[in-house]
Amino acid sequence: MNHLPLIIKREYLTKVRNKSFIIMTFLSPMIMIALIALVAYLSQINNNQDRTISVLDETGVFSEVFTDEEHIKYNYLDNINLENAKDLVSSKEEYGLLYIKKGSDSLSQFESAKFYSEDSPSLSIISSLEGKIEKKLTDLKLVQDGVDIEKIQASRTRITIGQESFLGEKTSKTDSWLKLAFGGAAGYLLFMFIIIYGNMIMRSVIEEKTSRIIEVIISSVKPIQLMMGKIIGTSLAGITQFIIWVLLGGVMLLLVSAIFGIDVMQMQGPQQEMIRQAMESPEAQNQAQELFTAFLNLPLLNLCVAFMFFFLGGFLLYSSLYAAIGAAVDSETDTQQFMMPIIMPLIIAVYVGVFTVIEDPHGTVSTIFSFIPLTSPVVMLMRIPFGVPIWQQILSLAILIATFAFTVWFAAKIYRVGILMYGKKPSYKELFKWLKY
């Protein structure tokens, strides 16, 4: 008698109808979007503020250095001493006063610069001021030494090293970034999925134990059927939740940016600024083209197939362990001692993925960890965009499946014995004994 579909259906419906599950499903994306919108909005306000900076330049050298920018206006002060200038700036509630002190330097007469302000000034403004002064002074010195500035500027060169494998596959930095993004997203997704839904499976096993229904159920179905039903049902609920998150998140992101007119996608970070400038330049066409080719260059089919298998394998492997833990204990508070051995390899996998794979996707460390079953799903998913030989993928998958078969056997043993054990917190030694029952 195959009850698996029945069990899967019940597990799925129970999860999906659960109030906190529904609330989390719809609230999480809202909170996330609200947070993003808030941050974007705040940073926009901050950057959009118009500021006026007064400049008291005793040397007169910098008279053309400070020109008005989008949000910063410069106001040169003449014929006024420092004290009066400070009072003036402060009474006009300007952002601050840049004071350039005259010295004995034969060339520029520059001695030092100081910024006076009400509150401590923003770092980016200070460094921008510093940059301007430095550049002017450097130029002056170069001119004095007889160097033609025009020539220096003309001689500045930018290059990009083209990359190509021995087999003739062309790669570029864009490629690498894209690969990293794909691999990282896949690995991280799996990691999150395991943590969130593995725990859910564990809790549902514990619930059956504490509500004492387990013996009734187990007199009708095989423990392994119940366990697999739980794992599959919960995964389906998880996938449902993920899909809703993605859809809802996308729609709301569009909605929010439309309503508030905030370009949420372009947070005002410096890199984004650079990318935007690059995109606006004549090279933009090129860049988009490059991104597209890079995307096509990815081993897309391999990526999809491998993602499915490794994601599934990894999740099933971990969730059977979670189920076993749930069966071994009486309450969630007792799970701690058994959680460590599960969480550790996961965290190691993510660290290896983030630090080693990026540095050297086919190095010894990455390769080894992409074969060890508990870390292989995450690490391998991160490596695959960089092109992993098929035999390695198959070998790793075979190891993963073999381990999964073993953990299911192991977990089913623990499960079968554990679900009927009440009242005592088992030690590892006892768990080992259960295997022989």
Add this chain to the structure above:
Amino acid sequence: MNNLLVAENVSKHFGDFKALNDVSIAVPKGSIFGLLGPNGAGKTTLIRIINQITMPDKGKVYLDGEALKPTDIQNIGYLPEERGLYKSMKVGEQALYLAQLKGMSKQDAKARLKYWFERLEIGDWWNKKIQELSKGQAQKIQFIVTVLHRPKLLIFDEPFSGFDPINATLIKDEILQLREEGATVIFSTHRMESVEELCDHIALIHRSNKILDGKLIDIKRQFKTNTFEVGLQTQDSEAVVSSIKERFEVLPATFKNLNDDIKLNVKLAENVSSNDLLSFLTSKAEVHHFVEVIPSANDIFIQTVKRN
């Protein structure tokens, strides 16, 4: 073969602990079979083996003459001692789910549920969650779920715990009714008065071994001591008592009676018949009470367990 369930030489170890040692039982068709024993004797292990929750190390179990197979779960209804239901699941949905796990079709299960809900006076609980019910109400649902799929063999582990006397009687009557309809019942309990009331066969398990089994009435015959409760009314009680004590072995009596002057338990030697005693007594005094002492299940339980 008139036995519905036969367990032959069943043994089970848990690590170093021997839970069952070579236990055999035979449960006749249509009987109510009491599975008795102190806590931790191995009753639950045996029941779990019958339910195929655990596998025996040695020995075989036969249902209706055939070796137990996985589909037999449909023929067994089991009410475990540790029982419960999904707390946040609705009554109707839950009962349907459990019935379907036992191999019933959805329509059949619905019809049967309706029948049982009316029978046990469960009205509009269909959409209530278990956590909204009282303990007794939840127990009723649990009972229904156990018997819903018309199993040939019903196994009840302490079925009356958690019921008030009214509902306990209700459930007891239902169990008897199910037996009338042809079900065989295995009944595990510590409550000897319900054994007395319900069981016609018993088996006693103690420290993993079966130490006693058979028809309750036969066992009682084995355990009888040829003792009679005697209640007499007379003017001269001292003389009468001493004359009885001269001829018979007299034990203190504990039975309750309305107005007898003399209450005695008289134990007869093997060659003396009850008529001899009765005619002797009638010659001495007026006999108001004359009953053979039948050993109670409780006495048999305690005696046997202590002896082993």
